[in-house]
Amino acid sequence: MADQPQDKFASVPPRNDTGANRVQRAFPEPGVPLIHQINGLGLWTLYIKEVRRFFKVQTQTIWAPAVTTLLYLMIFTLALGGGNRMVLGVSFAAFVAPGLIAMGMMNNAFANSSFNFLAGKIQGTIIDYLMPPFSEIELMLALIGAAVTRAVLVGLALAGAIMLWPGVHLAAPHPWAIVWFGLMGSVMLAFIGLLTSLWAEKFDHNAAVTNFVITPLTMLSGTFYVIDNLAPAFQTASRLNPFFYVISGFRFGFLGRSDIGDTNLHVLQGAIGLGLLNLVLGIATYVLLRSGWKLKS
Structure with a gap:
């Protein structure tokens, strides 16, 4: 009985070349992102785009807060005894100036990041944030970085404006506290603003958070007073307010004194x-x- 003819291609191994016989690679399912490395160029591009967005209206986003802060300083200084009142061993104007700078930085960090996704939802341009090949970390870093950049620019403008006020001298005995509390306060409000823009569906929601959360916590943070003058219950409430630590720690960097505690360890x-x-x-x-909460249907 004759042997059956063998398949002449049975012993030929499959070729792994660029032709038709190339082994196909496995691709992810549709809609599943596959990013193997950090998209540095995309992160930088989004960051610059967000910075340019607020810088185009710098009169409103950077310089206007400086004028508002000078009005705060003038009103509270004149209303509370002019330059004769002493707080923590310095004049009231010198006491309140660092708090006003920190307050301006935090408010503008929140204003910048709370606008991102909310404007995209309302204008129908949210796809501009979701479609590019960004990971969630990269998207978050770009938006938070732009908000902190605005806060730093506002802080510098405020410091320059406040230095024009008679009797205010901004020394820096503890530079680390100025940098740390300034940046951490800005980052905190940038995160809160980004969370607000995720949750909000209209500008009224954003305004509600600003009016009923951010503004009260800012005004009750010890910007214009020392919490030791409050009743014990209100002192406890103030110490539960994270804004208090930003204001007092930032002030510690300029004055070397703080109402967080009696020692530098409390500030740390x-x-x-x-x-x-x-x-x-x-x-x-x-x-x-x-x-994708409230971003993807």
Whole structure:
């Protein structure tokens, strides 16, 4: 019996070349992003785009807060005894000036980041944030970085304007506190603003957070007073306010004194606590961005 003819291609191994016989690579399912490395160029491009957005109207976003802060300084200084009142061993104007700078930085960081996704939802341009090949970390870093950049520019403008006020001298005995509390306060409000823009569906929602959360916490943070003058119950409430640690720690960098505690260790503990709070806010923001909450149908 004759042997059956063998397939002449049975012993030929498959070729792994660029032709038709090339082994196909596995692709992810449609809609599943596949990013192997950091998209540095895209992150930088989005960051610059957000910076240019607020810088085009710098009269409103940077210089207007400086004028508003000078009005605050003038009104409260004249209303509370002029230049004769002493607080923490310095004049009232010198006491309140660092708090006003920190307050302006935080408010503008919130204003910048709370506009991003909300404007996209209302104008129908939210796809501009969702379609590019960004990971959630890259998207978050670009938006938070732009908000902090605006806060720093506002802080510099405020410092320059306040230095024009008679009797105010901005020394820096503790530069680390100025940098740390200034940046951490700006990052904290940038995260809160980004969370607000995720949640909000119209500008009224954003305004509600500003009017009923941000403004009260800012005004009750010890910007214009020392909490030791408050009743014990209100002192406890003030110490539960994270804005208080930003204002007092930032002031410590300029004056070398703070109402956080009697020693520098208390200020350091406040700095660590603020950093941990920002870490929690960052994780929460990342989780919500990754889930597509109120961004993807």
